Amino acid sequence: MSSEKDKGKKPLADKVENDHEDSDEEASGTSNFSLEFLGRYLANKLKIHSDDTPKEKILEEFTIDGIVSHINKSNCKNIIIMAGAGISTSAGIPDFRSPVSGLYHNLQKYNLPHPQAIFELSFFHENPRPFFELAKELYPGSFKPTICHYFVKLLDDKGMLLRHYTQNIDTLERVAGVPDEKLVEAHGTFNQGHCLTCRKAYSQDWMKDQIFSNHIPPICEVCPGVVKPDIVFFGENLPEKFHKSITTDFSKCELLIIMGSSLTVQPFASLIDRAPDSCPRLLINREKAGHHSGLSLFGYGGGFEFDHDRNTRDVCWLGDCDDGCLALADKLGWGDELKELCKKEHERIDKEEAETKTIKKEETTKKTTKL
Numbered sequence: 001m002s003s004e005k006d007k008g009k010k011p012l013a014d015k016v017e018n019d020h021e022d023s024d025e026e027a028s029g030t031s032n033f034s035l036e037f038l039g040r041y042l043a044n045k046l047k048i049h050s051d052d053t054p055k056e057k058i059l060e061e062f063t064i065d066g067i068v069s070h071i072n073k074s075n076c077k078n079i080i081i082m083a084g085a086g087i088s089t090s091a092g093i094p095d096f097r098s099p100v101s102g103l104y105h106n107l108q109k110y111n112l113p114h115p116q117a118i119f120e121l122s123f124f125h126e127n128p129r130p131f132f133e134l135a136k137e138l139y140p141g142s143f144k145p146t147i148c149h150y151f152v153k154l155l156d157d158k159g160m161l162l163r164h165y166t167q168n169i170d171t172l173e174r175v176a177g178v179p180d181e182k183l184v185e186a187h188g189t190f191n192q193g194h195c196l197t198c199r200k201a202y203s204q205d206w207m208k209d210q211i212f213s214n215h216i217p218p219i220c221e222v223c224p225g226v227v228k229p230d231i232v233f234f235g236e237n238l239p240e241k242f243h244k245s246i247t248t249d250f251s252k253c254e255l256l257i258i259m260g261s262s263l264t265v266q267p268f269a270s271l272i273d274r275a276p277d278s279c280p281r282l283l284i285n286r287e288k289a290g291h292h293s294g295l296s297l298f299g300y301g302g303g304f305e306f307d308h309d310r311n312t313r314d315v316c317w318l319g320d321c322d323d324g325c326l327a328l329a330d331k332l333g334w335g336d337e338l339k340e341l342c343k344k345e346h347e348r349i350d351k352e353e354a355e356t357k358t359i360k361k362e363e364t365t366k367k368t369t370k371l
């Protein structure tokens with residue numbers, strides 16, 4: 001995973017590498033290797049198009065209504081969602097980069113060389129404590145999924161979800177019932193952990209127990225190595241499932257929805273350029289993100305084209321993710337179903353939590369009576 005510092009490096013390398021099989025004969029059969037050809041060749045390789053290529057308009061209008069009309073007309077069965085921390089803020093989990101409330105603006109107590117160091121492997125080797133202290137605050141189990149998470153679940157129930165790619169490590173998609181095969185946790189999760197030395201696997205419960213009993217950092221049971229949750233740190237590779245899934249999913253994508261992400265971390269951010277030209281892309285976010293940077297390679301470039309005359313398919317809906325999902329669900333005729341699902345599931349989670357608390361209380365009482 002790489003940050004804004006080296007934005008562009010990894011995805012470029014990734015794409016050129018992954019697309020090698022596609023059309024190499026096009027390059028080798030050309031003797032007039034002009035700059036123009038190089039531009040076209042790279043654009044083909046990178047699946048991006050020239051600024052001046054006339055393009056067919058995909059959406060009737062660049063609004064949620066345009067997206068709904070596309071869904072209804074083309075009977076979409078292959079929707080991909082790309083999500084970031086913004087889909088979990090209404091659950092009470094801070095995002096990373098929002099001014100004031102973002103996690104990276106609130107880490108002073110850890111005395112880090114810079115905020116992102118908390119997720120950097122090199123710093124973790126030096127001092128793992130800040131990460132585990134933060135993990136206590138963010139640990140899954142204390143938060144409930146949001147309307148957004150249940151919107152994804154509903155899309156799957158309706159047979160319309162091809163895949164949900166999330167950068168989040170809070171596991172709320174799983175809690176909402178999105179099945180494992182539909183889920184790509186691109187930056188890993190707290191779900192499992194490994195010893196950094198011998199790679200022995202540890203369960204979420206084991207790590208939670210260690211972290212909350214202040215055994216920080218948790219130490220492996222068979223060697224002196226530190227056990228780290230399988231969260232992808234800066235400097236680590238993304239999971240194999242991510243790389244496998246992107247090679248087949250995006251060419252099939254009929255609608256791409258991006259929610260609650262600043263689209264600043266690579267290679268995740270540049271996935272938006274993998275959707276075919278015919279695929280509409282909807283951003284639901286508090287701020288514009290991922291738009292065409294203005295930078296281009298021989299006149300070619302990636303990113304959303306919200307504000308461009310040449311836009312054929314990009315919609316930017318600015319506001320809270322939950323409201324955006326509700327607006328979309330309402331227009332699709334599923335608004336009440338979504339609200340009902342969220343209410344029912346929250347009641348279920350509350351009930352289960354209350355039961356667990358009662359059991360724990362009873363166990364503590366039994367222990368103290370015995371003493």
Ligand code: OAD
Nearest residue numbers: 084085086089095096097167260261262263285286320321
């Ligand atoms: P960011 O914090 O970078 O971006 C969150 C985006 O969501 C911002 O554009 C916010 O404006 C927007 N936002 C916040 N709350 C919202 C809401 N309720 N409704 C709509 N929009 C909202 O988070 P990510 O893009 O997810 O890595 O960050 C990517 C990666 O950077 C993370 O996965 C993390 C971090 O380093 C790891 O945890 C390993």
Ligand code: ZN
Nearest residue numbers: 195198220223
């Ligand atoms: Zn070990």
